[in-house]
Amino acid sequence: MKETTEELIISYDRMKEQIEKELISVYDREGAVDLASPQISFEKGTTRISFGAQPITAGMLVDFLAVIKRYIAHVRVHSFDSGYYAFQAMNKNLFKTENMLDNFKVEFFVLSASSKVEISKKGNLTQEEINLVIELFQQARASARQDPAYRLKLLGASIVEPDKDLDWDYIAGYDEVKRKIRESIILPIRNPGVYDSIARMTRKVYEPNRPRAILFDGAPGVGKTTAARIIAGEADIPLVYVPIESIMSKWYGQSSQNLSQIFDASEDMGGSIIFLDEIDSLAGSRDQNMFEATRQILSVLLRRLDGIDTAASTITIGATNRKDDLDHALISRFDQTIYFPLPNATERAAIFSNYAKHLAEAESFNLGEKSEGLSGRTIKDICEFTERRWARKVLIKSLEPTAPPFEFYKQTLRMWNETK
Ligand SMILES: Nc1ncnc2c1ncn2[C@@H]1O[C@H](COP(=O)(O)OP(=O)(O)OP(=O)(O)O)[C@@H](O)[C@H]1O
Ligand SMILES: [Mg+2]
Numbered sequence: 001m002k003e004t005t006e007e008l009i010i011s012y013d014r015m016k017e018q019i020e021k022e023l024i025s026v027y028d029r030e031g032a033v034d035l036a037s038p039q040i041s042f043e044k045g046t047t048r049i050s051f052g053a054q055p056i057t058a059g060m061l062v063d064f065l066a067v068i069k070r071y072i073a074h075v076r077v078h079s080f081d082s083g084y085y086a087f088q089a090m091n092k093n094l095f096k097t098e099n100m101l102d103n104f105k106v107e108f109f110v111l112s113a114s115s116k117v118e119i120s121k122k123g124n125l126t127q128e129e130i131n132l133v134i135e136l137f138q139q140a141r142a143s144a145r146q147d148p149a150y151r152l153k154l155l156g157a158s159i160v161e162p163d164k165d166l167d168w169d170y171i172a173g174y175d176e177v178k179r180k181i182r183e184s185i186i187l188p189i190r191n192p193g194v195y196d197s198i199a200r201m202t203r204k205v206y207e208p209n210r211p212r213a214i215l216f217d218g219a220p221g222v223g224k225t226t227a228a229r230i231i232a233g234e235a236d237i238p239l240v241y242v243p244i245e246s247i248m249s250k251w252y253g254q255s256s257q258n259l260s261q262i263f264d265a266s267e268d269m270g271g272s273i274i275f276l277d278e279i280d281s282l283a284g285s286r287d288q289n290m291f292e293a294t295r296q297i298l299s300v301l302l303r304r305l306d307g308i309d310t311a312a313s314t315i316t317i318g319a320t321n322r323k324d325d326l327d328h329a330l331i332s333r334f335d336q337t338i339y340f341p342l343p344n345a346t347e348r349a350a351i352f353s354n355y356a357k358h359l360a361e362a363e364s365f366n367l368g369e370k371s372e373g374l375s376g377r378t379i380k381d382i383c384e385f386t387e388r389r390w391a392r393k394v395l396i397k398s399l400e401p402t403a404p405p406f407e408f409y410k411q412t413l414r415m416w417n418e419t420k
Contacts, residue, residue, distance in 0.1 A: 050118040053140040156247035162233035173347030218340025221377025256296035271313030305333035355383035
């Protein structure tokens with residue numbers, strides 16, 4: 001009986017229908033999956049089916065092979081170069097190699113950010129082979145679900161890649177803020193053992209004493225998000241960036257458990273820094289008319305920050321520019337607030353020199369004096385605006401390109417102050 005099902009050749013249309021049906025059910029369950037969508041074709045007498053997958057690791061390859069071996073007794077390794085692996089079914093008679101290249105074949109193309117699985121065979125597939133394709137697809141999905149980075153992406157969060165051009169020098173001034181970040185975030189993350197051993201010496205009942213949650217508070221444009229990106233490069237653990245505002249709209253109508261899953265995925269990476277940007281979207285006191293979804297997300301967050309559901313290796317940073325409007329229960333969960341003030345005159349001068357390095361010290365100083373109340377972002381905008389104005393002038397007057405003169409910066413700043 002088994003022999004006959006194995007040999008049962010299925011028409012192309014019936015095969016396509018079966019495979020598509022199986023894939024659609026996965027998409028329905030998991031929502032949009034941002035890997036290359038499956039392709040099914042029949043060209044020059046060959047059936048070809050391909051789909052996108054996670055970058056294939058050695059472990060995943062073993063899992064795929066286990067699936068293949070369950071269906072095909074004798075498989076030949078066709079290629080085992082790094083980045084390209086191919087496995088081919090052998091003929092029933094193992095000693096006969098004729099037309100073997102027409103047999104069922106599975107190829108894995110591994111790229112840096114994704115990979116592709118391609119199945120091909122001359123002629124139509126048998127029912128067993130169709131089942132194998134479906135199982136390979138399911139295996140690829142199962143591996144993806146285990147990959148924390150991929151899970152985070154599906155949830156609207158992302159892992160910030162360290163940027164080697166971005167370090168603390170990029171932020172002019174703010175020595176006090178930088179010191180606090182170094183002491184309360186970077187040091188504990190880099191030396192967890194020291195903190196733990198002290199806690200073991202002091203506590204009757206051991207509890208980790210590392211800071212778990214820190215709030216970045218400050219006006220718009222003072223470098224809170226930029227600081228998070230710099231921390232990503234300095235810490236030896238991944239920084240998970242969670243833009244609360246945008247994920248809330250993305251999850252509209254969905255369960256607040258998504259936030260919980262972000263925490264879970266972050267912990268599956270063996271510790272991480274979770275940066276919750278713009279938590280102002282959770283503002284509003286709880287007794288006011290808060291949206292149900294917001295209320296639920298807030299309650300998940302409160303629980304996670306309490307640390308009951310959270311591994312000790314995770315540090316959460318929240319950023320806000322409306323601390324006073326935040327829920328009091330939420331504020332109380334943060335061990336420490338790092339306040340990012342607006343830059344003082346010296347710092348404003350330094351920010352001007354960061355974005356207009358050709359100016360003389362006295363010139364930056366002058367601009368710094370005249371820009372009271374402006375944030376780093378506004379100063380950067382003023383410098384960019386000045387460059388564009390100057391570029392237009394250079395073009396119109398057919399001048400050799402030079403850096404904008406001091407006068408131009410002064411003018412832009414004056415215009416800015418007047419329209420304020
Ligand atoms: N002290 C500074 N030195 C240099 N650049 C700065 C400084 N402060 C801010 N900037 C620049 O301003 C821009 C905005 O900063 P960032 O996005 O980090 O601000 P933010 O505090 O997160 O603001 P928001 O609250 O609006 O999210 C960045 O491009 C950053 O480089
Ligand atoms: Mg920001």
